[in-house]
Amino acid sequence: MRYMCAFCRLPETHSDEDQVKQYKNLMEKGNAMACKQLACYYANGTMGMPQDWAKANELWLKAGELGCAEAYSRLGYSFSNGMGVEADKKKAKHYYEIAAMKGDVHARHHLGCIEGQAGKHQRAFKHFILAARAGGKDSLDVVKDWFTKGFVTKEEYESTLRAYQTCVDEMK
Numbered sequence: 001m002r003y004m005c006a007f008c009r010l011p012e013t014h015s016d017e018d019q020v021k022q023y024k025n026l027m028e029k030g031n032a033m034a035c036k037q038l039a040c041y042y043a044n045g046t047m048g049m050p051q052d053w054a055k056a057n058e059l060w061l062k063a064g065e066l067g068c069a070e071a072y073s074r075l076g077y078s079f080s081n082g083m084g085v086e087a088d089k090k091k092a093k094h095y096y097e098i099a100a101m102k103g104d105v106h107a108r109h110h111l112g113c114i115e116g117q118a119g120k121h122q123r124a125f126k127h128f129i130l131a132a133r134a135g136g137k138d139s140l141d142v143v144k145d146w147f148t149k150g151f152v153t154k155e156e157y158e159s160t161l162r163a164y165q166t167c168v169d170e171m172k
Contacts, residue, residue: 016047016048017048019047020038020041020047020048020049022034023037023038023041024038027059027062030066031066032063032064032066032067032068032071033063033068035059035060035062035063035066035068035071036059036060036063036068036070036071036074038059039055039056039057039058039059039060039063039071039074040056040074042055042056042059043056043074043083043084052084053078053083053084053085054084054085055084056074056078056083056084057075057078057083057084057085059071060072060074060075060078061075064095064098064099067102069098069099069102069103069104069107070099070104070106071099072095072096072098072099072102072104072107073095073096073099073104073106073107073110075095076091076092076093076094076095076096076099076107076110077092077110078092079091079092079095080092080096080110089114092110092114093111093114095107096108096110096111096114097111100127103134105131105134105135105136105139106131106136108127108130108131108134108136108139109127109128109131109136109138109139109142111127112124112125112126112127112128112131112139112142115127121151125146125151125152127139128142128143128146129143129156129160132160132163132164133160133163133164133167134167135164135167135168135171136164137164140160140161140164143156143157143160144157
């Protein structure tokens with residue numbers, strides 16, 4: 001018996017071309033994760049796809065609209081760094097906010113960075129705390145750093161560390 005994907009129940013592919021074809025078929029059926037994965041192939045120029053950030057951004061937008069929070073986060077990254085689009089910090093923040101509201105921990109961390117750079121330290125703190133409590137190691141490191149510098153209380157750091165550990169344990 002051939003291996004079947006536990007999620008989409010399609011047979012295992014044996015070539016990059018077959019894999020891309022399978023993702024394209026899933027994307028046409030409205031599969032957000034297939035759309036996101038194809039966008040990653042375009043962004044990286046892998047699996048026989050040409051590197052095309054504009055196409056990647058188009059597919060990430062479609063995947064986001066289909067419900068993929070990570071796709072919105074990647075779109076935020078594109079706008080933040082001018083990858084296939086003109087750099088636009090407002091649009092980057094907008095897409096990071098959408099992704100964060102949908103539960104993307106990395107987007108929440110990026111929002112903390114954006115708010116911190118803008119001098120809005122209280123808002124940044126809240127983003128980092130939320131991301132750390134949801135399992136974001138980078139955000140936990142920021143909270144720890146802020147604790148050692150005296151910007152975060154011992155109680156805030158302890159409760160964040162406990163929530164982070166609980167989240168990590170649940171993921172194991």
